[in-house]
Amino acid sequence: MASDIQDVLNEQSQNLTSMNMDLGDEDKGSQFLSFDVGGEEFAVNILSVQEIRGWENPTFLPNSPIYIKGVLNLRGTIVPVMDLRNRFNFKKANYLDTTVIIILKVSHADKERLMGCVVDGVSDVFNMEESEISDVPDYGSGVDSRFTAGVMTVGEHAVTLLELTNLLSLDLIKHTYTGVSNG
């Protein structure tokens, strides 16, 4: 897994300036992948990252909320794509060369589900102990508090850890005209 990620990150490195490539040196805690969404840093546990793809325009899904960009073809599997910038209510959502889709997976009821998440760019892979993760201050932030699991300090930055089960939960996606087709 680590080497896969390293490969992907190598591809990305030309676009990124602050890349810290000391994978595998430390083996304490869990590994996290951090990325940039609207100028802020967010992170997910690296084990829930399936792969990272460059931005491509997905196929539009009818009547979808603005943060669902559509579906794309992941080697024959139809995977929905969510734009995290829209999801987190950031104003700007530009599609640049650094814009990537991180394919995340969650297990729900013994079934693995995939979802692509659009972010402004991948930043770093780092290790962190559970004890180093602190709670997000409960203060009506812009990002729905159900989507955040904690805050970590990496170097000088504060990185928000995402709660994927909620973030990718289909129940929380407001899609008109769903669930009742085919009787």
Added chain:
Amino acid sequence: MEIDLSQFHEVFFEESFEGLDVMEQELLNLEEDTDLENVNTIFRAAHSIKGGSATFNFSQVAEFTHVMETLLDEMRDGKRAITREIIDLLLKSVDCLRGMLNKLQDGEEVSNDYVELVDYFNQLLSSDSSGSKQQDSGESNAADLGSSEPKSAISGWSISFAPENYILQTGNEPIRMFKELAGLGGLKVEADLSKVPSFSELDPELCFISWQLELDTSEDEQPVKEVFEWVEDDCKLSIKAIGSDPSSDVLEQDEKLSESVVEEVKEEVNTSDTTKTDTSTEKKLVPIRTEQSKQTSVKKAAATASIRVGIDKVDTLIDLVGELVITQSMLGELGENFDMSKVEQLISGLRELEANTRELQESVMRIRMLPIGFVFNRLPRMVRDLSAQLGKKIDLKIVGEETELDKTVMEQIGDPLTHLVRNALDHGVESVEDRIAAGKPEIGVLTLNAFHQGGNIIIEIKDDGKGIDPEIIYAKAVEKGMIEDGIDIPHEQIIGMIMEPGFSTAAVVSDVSGRGVGMDVVKRNINNLGGSVDIASVLGEGTTFTIRLPLTLAILDGQLVRSADQIYVIPLASIVESIPLSGIQVTRIAGDMPVYKNEGEYIPIVDLRREFDIQLEKQSTNEGLIAIVEGENRKIAIKIDELLGQQQVVIKSLESHYKSIQGVSGATILGDGRVSLILDIVGLSKRSSERMSRDREQVA
């Protein structure tokens, strides 16, 4: 040279099972139409099984098929009338053979169940052949000496066998034939080497030897002759009976005796007839036993399952591979002397390569698609046996057997389907008396129907029987403590309760159904496949079970259409016609609802851009066309911008990673790798009408 025959076992088993299927089907056909060609087909199938099993040393199978074949041969020669009893016997033998082969395939010992059937065959054969000998004693073997002798007088056969010298080139090996003869009794072989040339002139590929054989057996001529069946045309053969040296006057007495023997045998036939009816009650157990072994074998066979593919699908694959090779060589040439002026060419070449590869992938997937007829075909036999057992008259109608579905889905739908059909026969269709009393035709009709609808495969099992009485179900559910008495539940929901675990309304538990396991298993199996079962029942008129299965891998004939910058797939079967917008009159009725008037009916127009909220700078114009589509007897006109090509698309589920969207039955991947959504006409028209009424409410 030693050849390891076991490597061919799988092929043998597969072919044999196929042969058995053919036999079964033809036997069922035989009941309706005694065509000699059918008998020939059955005979051929039996013969290849016999040949194969002898080659692989499955002697019991060979022995068994041998007696079957003898009977079939008589049928083929018109010596034996084709009766229902014989068909019954042969069908039972097919089951028995299937069981034996299953055991052999699993490397188990074959049980001796078949011996009973063999005895029965022999009884039938010996009794009747002496009878027929009386009728046409001058038949077939009149030229041969002693063939009119009573069988008991034969002590063996003297055979002279002089093969043509090319016999070995035809793949026949005399030693094997002699071995088989030796299996019939004591064999003495003398070789005549007189024609063998000197060593220098000897061609090792030719056979110069002829043989004189003496077979010590009580078998009649048929089995002996059969050994030489394959070489009959390639040799000089004479088979003479060796009498047990009865002097000719004794023989005459014998002949008189034999008449009385015939009388006795005839009596035996009669008694065996009565015992037959006795045993038939015993033999009711037999089909059930084989049923079970069939089920286990399905599971075991899955490990080494193979698939039969239509030649057209293979041809498509070959074409695609051809394309791929052309593209590859084009690219290769381009790469040899590449400069920047050829970039465009390279890009288009790569695009082609991608498209080809993808199409190839899809074609490979398509190989897994099989017509549902494979499952349906095993039902007529079951219906026949069951209706006989239950004393009901049932006509089975099968519709839509060419509907394709994925092999894995099909493998799992077989058992639930079988169970539903059994159930319909047992509980649904009434007995003949009841039907007459209810004023219905004597023969019940059971209809199986399969078709594609809105991204699903629908299988209907419909009987015209007595229907399900909701009140009985209700009472039963109360009795079982599943619901409380007095609660008002809609009828459909009550009927649906027969699919709950532990529910059985049959007063008597029969072999067929009524054990209360089954319907819930049916429901669970179908749910596991992501499908659903609906029951519709009208008391006194019949019940319809509707199985709805998703087409996770199914193929659809699609029409690609463009709306704004999106490409959608409309199921080709649902399209009635398409008309350019410029050529029609769009009227607005009942409060701004655009409709198209076509021969007296008003068809509502659904604009995909508006319906799907497709955001685009350009607003919808009056260009483009409408496609009139029909689903569940309701027509709508879909406004689109352009009709693109038609193609078969592989349906992929949106739900595996997302939600289902009303109006969309799934997605597919187009030749360029992009995802395209497949429209569900029924859902689309439903939601469109709902939206309109909601808009109206908002205004109000």
